[in-house]
Amino acid sequence: MRCSREASNIQDYISGELSEEGRRRLENHLSGCESCRTCVDGMLLFRSRIRDLMRVSAPPDLRDRIAMIKTGSGR
Amino acid sequence: MTTTTSAMQEGQGDRFEVEVLQYLDGLYGYAIHLTRNPEDASDLVQETYARAFKARSQYRLGTNARAWLFAILRNTFLNDRRSACRSPRTVSCEWLDELAGEDQDGFESPRSPDPQKSFIAGLMREDIEKALNELPEEFRSAVVLCDVEEMSYSEISQILGIPIGTVRSRIHRGRAILRKLLVEWQSSMEGSGGEVLKGG
Numbered sequence: 001m002r003c004s005r006e007a008s009n010i011q012d013y014i015s016g017e018l019s020e021e022g023r024r025r026l027e028n029h030l031s032g033c034e035s036c037r038t039c040v041d042g043m044l045l046f047r048s049r050i051r052d053l054m055r056v057s058a059p060p061d062l063r064d065r066i067a068m069i070k071t072g073s074g075r
Numbered sequence: 076m077t078t079t080t081s082a083m084q085e086g087q088g089d090r091f092e093v094e095v096l097q098y099l100d101g102l103y104g105y106a107i108h109l110t111r112n113p114e115d116a117s118d119l120v121q122e123t124y125a126r127a128f129k130a131r132s133q134y135r136l137g138t139n140a141r142a143w144l145f146a147i148l149r150n151t152f153l154n155d156r157r158s159a160c161r162s163p164r165t166v167s168c169e170w171l172d173e174l175a176g177e178d179q180d181g182f183e184s185p186r187s188p189d190p191q192k193s194f195i196a197g198l199m200r201e202d203i204e205k206a207l208n209e210l211p212e213e214f215r216s217a218v219v220l221c222d223v224e225e226m227s228y229s230e231i232s233q234i235l236g237i238p239i240g241t242v243r244s245r246i247h248r249g250r251a252i253l254r255k256l257l258v259e260w261q262s263s264m265e266g267s268g269g270e271v272l273k274g275g
Contacts, residue, residue, distance in 0.1 A: 008247065011243075011246070011247045011250070012243070015221055015228065015246065016225075016227075017227065017228050017243075038191075042191045042192075042195070043250075045191075045192065045195050046195050046254070047222050049195050049196070049198055049203075050203055050222050050223060050253075051222060051223050051225070053198065053199070053200040053203050054104065054108075054200065054203060054204070054207075054219070054223045055100070055104060055223060056100065056103060056104045056107060057100050057103075058099045058100050058102075058103035058117075058120065059103075059113070059117065061117075062099070062103065062117045062120060062121065063099065065117070065121050066096070066099065066120075066121065066124045069121070069124050069125050069128055070092060070124075070128065
């Protein structure tokens with residue numbers, strides 16, 4: 001069972017938004033709590049999977065359309 | 076003197092273009108999430124750049140171009156949607172609370188990390204897209220900007236025009252809903268996957 005008081009801190013840790021002190025405190029907790037560590041590992045993996053799957057490149061024709069705006073030759 | 080000023084302006088113009096064009100892929104990705112359609116997404120990004128180039132004098136070089144551009148894109152999208160539909164979709168808080176559950180539910184750890192690893196590895200783009208599309212725009216934007224575009228809460232706050240505390244809450248709840256939906260769908264397809272993502 002994960003430690004419920006860490007839920008919010010774990011979310012912010014995943015987002016890279018914990019303060020240095022908060023991060024140090026949580027990492028210290030993680031070193032002794034397998035349940036929370038498993039939770040963090042899963043969330044990091046989930047986030048990385050979402051990022052890998054959802055990142056896209058703009059289509060080449062869109063780049064051309066933007067270039068036309070830049071040069072003022074149309075939209 | 077005039078030549079020097081003109082050259083400086085030209086140099087600044089080049090810098091402006093370099094600075095704003097580096098975010099094209101990210102803007103297009105976010106536009107896909109908003110419009111759910113590649114053609115509309117391209118149009119939205121094009122309109123965003125048209126507005127950004129027009130407003131370039133309002134932009135100060137070296138400040139956060141990314142947040143500025145994403146905010147233009149989202150505002151353009153919302154304004155277009157408001158024009159097209161007089162009654163925007165309202166968010167049901169009860170529905171969200173029920174779906175997100177207690178935050179703690181989403182973090183209960185499985186006995187072994189392996190099922191969650193294989194579950195996550197097996198997720199397809201279509202799964203995530205479908206789950207994201209179930210989220211109201213406010214939550215979808217917060218999660219996409221944080222977890223796909225890797226923006227800070229502060230940048231997201233600027234783009235969405237809401238306090239950082241609200242950004243934080245939307246990301247936490249949005250992630251919980253995503254996990255829940257994906258696990259539920261997998262469970263309904265396989266009849267046994269309900270345990271796998273409780274820790275993820």
